[in-house]
Amino acid sequence: MTETKRVQVEEHILSINDELAAGLRTRLDAAGVFAINLMASPGGGKTSLILRTVEALKDDLRLAAVDGDVVPVDVEKIATQGIQVELINTGGSCHLEAHMLSPALDRIDLDAVDLLIVENVGNLICPASFQLGTHANVVIASIPEGDDKPYKYPTMFRGADVLLLNKIDYLAVQEFDIDYFRRGVEALNEGLTFFPVSCRTGEGLEAWYDWLREQVRKTTAGSAEARELVQGS
Amino acid sequence: MTETKRVQVEEHILSINDELAAGLRTRLDAAGVFAINLMASPGGGKTSLILRTVEALKDDLRLAAVDGDVVPVDVEKIATQGIQVELINTGGSCHLEAHMLSPALDRIDLDAVDLLIVENVGNLICPASFQLGTHANVVIASIPEGDDKPYKYPTMFRGADVLLLNKIDYLAVQEFDIDYFRRGVEALNEGLTFFPVSCRTGEGLEAWYDWLREQVRKTTAGSAEARELVQGS
Numbered sequence: 001m002t003e004t005k006r007v008q009v010e011e012h013i014l015s016i017n018d019e020l021a022a023g024l025r026t027r028l029d030a031a032g033v034f035a036i037n038l039m040a041s042p043g044g045g046k047t048s049l050i051l052r053t054v055e056a057l058k059d060d061l062r063l064a065a066v067d068g069d070v071v072p073v074d075v076e077k078i079a080t081q082g083i084q085v086e087l088i089n090t091g092g093s094c095h096l097e098a099h100m101l102s103p104a105l106d107r108i109d110l111d112a113v114d115l116l117i118v119e120n121v122g123n124l125i126c127p128a129s130f131q132l133g134t135h136a137n138v139v140i141a142s143i144p145e146g147d148d149k150p151y152k153y154p155t156m157f158r159g160a161d162v163l164l165l166n167k168i169d170y171l172a173v174q175e176f177d178i179d180y181f182r183r184g185v186e187a188l189n190e191g192l193t194f195f196p197v198s199c200r201t202g203e204g205l206e207a208w209y210d211w212l213r214e215q216v217r218k219t220t221a222g223s224a225e226a227r228e229l230v231q232g233s
Numbered sequence: 234m235t236e237t238k239r240v241q242v243e244e245h246i247l248s249i250n251d252e253l254a255a256g257l258r259t260r261l262d263a264a265g266v267f268a269i270n271l272m273a274s275p276g277g278g279k280t281s282l283i284l285r286t287v288e289a290l291k292d293d294l295r296l297a298a299v300d301g302d303v304v305p306v307d308v309e310k311i312a313t314q315g316i317q318v319e320l321i322n323t324g325g326s327c328h329l330e331a332h333m334l335s336p337a338l339d340r341i342d343l344d345a346v347d348l349l350i351v352e353n354v355g356n357l358i359c360p361a362s363f364q365l366g367t368h369a370n371v372v373i374a375s376i377p378e379g380d381d382k383p384y385k386y387p388t389m390f391r392g393a394d395v396l397l398l399n400k401i402d403y404l405a406v407q408e409f410d411i412d413y414f415r416r417g418v419e420a421l422n423e424g425l426t427f428f429p430v431s432c433r434t435g436e437g438l439e440a441w442y443d444w445l446r447e448q449v450r451k452t453t454a455g456s457a458e459a460r461e462l463v464q465g466s
Contacts (some may be wrong), residue, residue, distance in 0.1 A: 009242060041275040042357045042386060043378025071462045073384055092388065094327055094358035122385070123356055125327035144377035144400065145276025150353070155273060155325065166378065175334050215432050 017130050020098035024105065024133025031110035034215045035118060037096075037132050039156065040140035042122035043168040047074045048199035050117055052211060054081040056209050061114040061216055066104045067098040068121050084108060094128035097201030098133060114216045116174040124153040136161040136215070146176045150184030158188040162195070164208065171196040249361050253331035257338065257366025264343035265456030267448045268351060270329075270365050272389065273373035275355035278399040281432035282373060283350055287314040289442050292349040292394045294449055297445060299337045301329040301354050328359035331366060347449045357386040369394040369448070376403040380410045383417030391421045395428070397441065402431040 028035050040046045054063055057083065067075045070092060078085040086104040088096060101118065108116070118134055120127040123231040128137075139160040141149050144167060150157045157163070163185060170176075178196075185192060193211065199205035251279050259270050275281045287296055291314065293324040298318040300308045303325060311318040317335060319337040321329060332349065344351065351367055353360040361370075377400060383390045390396070403409075403456070410430075418425060430437035 006246070013239070041355070041378075042382060043375075069385065070387065071384060073381055094357070119261060121358065122325065123276070123358060125325070125354065126357060126359075129325075133251060142276075142377070144375070144403070145274075147304055149275060152302065154303065160285075170403075170406070173403070203393070214353065 006063045009149075011137060014129065017098050020034045020102065021131035021133040024098055024101060025135075026133075027105065027110065027137070028116070028133060029087040029223070030112070030218055032118050033110050033113050034136075034219040035116040035132075036135040036138045036162075036212075037118050037127075038137045038138050038140070039120045039124070039127045039160075040166075041124050041145055042175050044122070044145065045199045046079055046122065047141060048118050049166070049197075050074075050078055050119060051081060051219060052199050052202065052205055053209065053212070054078065054083055055119070056205070057115070057191070057212065058083060060213070062112055063117070064108050064113045065117045065119065066101065066108075067119045069119075070098065078140045079089065090121055094121055095130055096120050097130045101132050104141065106142040106157070114220065115212060124149070124156045127160045128153075135190055135219075138162045138164065140164045140166050141181075142166040143168060143174055143176050146161075149182040150181060152186060154188055157185055157192075160189060160192060163189075164209070165194070165196045166199055167198050167216045168203060171200050236296045236422045239268055247362065250331050253335065254364035254366040255300040257365075259419060260343065261366060261368070264457070265453055266343050266346050266349050267311075267369075267445075267451055267452040268349040268365075269369045269371045269445075270351050270353055270360075270367040271288050271315050271371050271373070272357070272360045272393075273354045273355060274375070277355065277373045277378065278397075279352050279355065279373060282397065282399070282430075283307075283311055284314060284353060285432050285435065286350070286442065286445070287311065287436055289438070290348070290445065291316060291440075293446070296347055296348050296350070297346045298352065299334065299341075300352045301333065302352075307352065320328045321355055325356055327356045328355050328363055329365060330363045330370055332367050340347065343441070345382075348445060350374055355401040357382070357389045357461045358383050361386075361389040361392045366424045368452075371397065373397045373399050374414075376401060376407055376409050377398040381417070383414060383421060387421050390418055390425075393422060393425060395444070397421075398427070398429045399428045399432055401436060414459070459466065 029178045044215045063083045068088045072087050088100045137160050296316045299322045305320045321333045321337050329388045370393050430439045
């Protein structure tokens with residue numbers, strides 16, 4: 001296959017994906033679900049953040065999760081928190097695509113969910129290129145990965161709506177130039193919502209929970225307004 | 234595109250890649266170069282390991298490096314060590330392929346190189362599927378990523394010839410069940426060469442340098458023998 005042909009194939013895959021993602025967004029909106037696409041390197045803290053978030057919010061909000069993975073290790077961990085979690089076996093793919101998410105959503109009663117967390121595959125590159133119909137791209141970077149990550153994986157940081165800098169408790173034992181990191185992020189994505197946190201100690205997580213609560217509140221309000229408009233018309 | 238068609242396209246790409254990789258191997262062997270394909274998560278320590286390795290071996294061996302990346306941050310760091318380093322701009326691809334390595338090799342005088350280090354893109358999934366013609370797959374895992382990585386990214390660990398467990402100095406501040414990690418690795422890849430190291434403190438790296446010296450010695454000896462056979466025939 002020539003390089004040109006290959007690029008055409010890739011563009012074709014991306015455009016089909018975007019169409020499917022738009023359909024998923026419509027489904028989520030109709031059910032009044034706020035959904036996030038959670039992305040990070042392997043070991044950045046995606047599952048730890050989900051466990052903490054579910055623990056903090058499950059009494060107030062109706063939560064569900066979807067986990068893109070080769071093996072169900074994380075699904076089992078999340079299920080111990082007592083929420084519905086669906087595995088998407090990516091079959092070795094390095095990212096989720098909209099067509100993989102669709103059958104997982106079929107297995108969830110979306111009308112009974114306020115917040116849906118989609119855990120993407122551990123990878124800072126390809127997940128950035130595939131929309132899933134979710135409302136926010138949430139990226140986790142972590143202190144041990146080093147302060148140069150925005151410079152090395154620009155597409156991921158450019159496409160983020162929210163950035164969590166995890167494992168800030170490691171700042172006690174590791175050099176990490178937060179200003180250099182922030183400058184790299186700001187150059188790509190000015191005014192990005194940013195939460196420095198530690199999923200191990202819990203530091204900084206309240207602000208993240210508040211942000212989620214606010215998004216769910218807006219989604220629920222918007223959904224009720226839409227229903228009134230439909231009923232009133 | 235149907236799923237079947239897509240799988241066919243992917244298999245076609247892989248088979249072309251393997252053919253090109255075999256050609257690169259022949260080139261490396263003819264020049265008496267021992268080459269490694271270095272893979273890890275983002276922030277796992279690929280560049281740190283290269284910097285340490287070059288510093289330790291550059292007086293004894295003739296070294297060169299190739300770096301697969303979107304931006305030349307690491308290339309600039311490695312170049313400060315005074316060895317030749319070539320950038321492969323992957324154009325956003327999440328892994329190196331043989332056709333990307335080939336033009337980088339054209340720019341290196343392989344006859345003047347003993348050890349070639351190819352730094353792959355930071356990713357634990359796709360790089361495992363694309364042979365590059367190198368002699369050894371070297372995978373770095375690191376303590377902060379967590380002890381479950383072999384279970385979550387089996388293809389990468391199955392295909393490794395050498396595994397370095399980096400950042401062992403973090404064992405002082407983080408829970409990490411080394412037995413659980415090793416059992417996961419052994420189940421996938423029995424008898425794998427394993428080096429626990431810290432690129433920050435230097436701990437454990439001597440064994441890794443010795444392993445590299447031994448591979449280069451064998452390659453040089455094999456290459457001399459081949460030349461004698463050719464000259465004697």
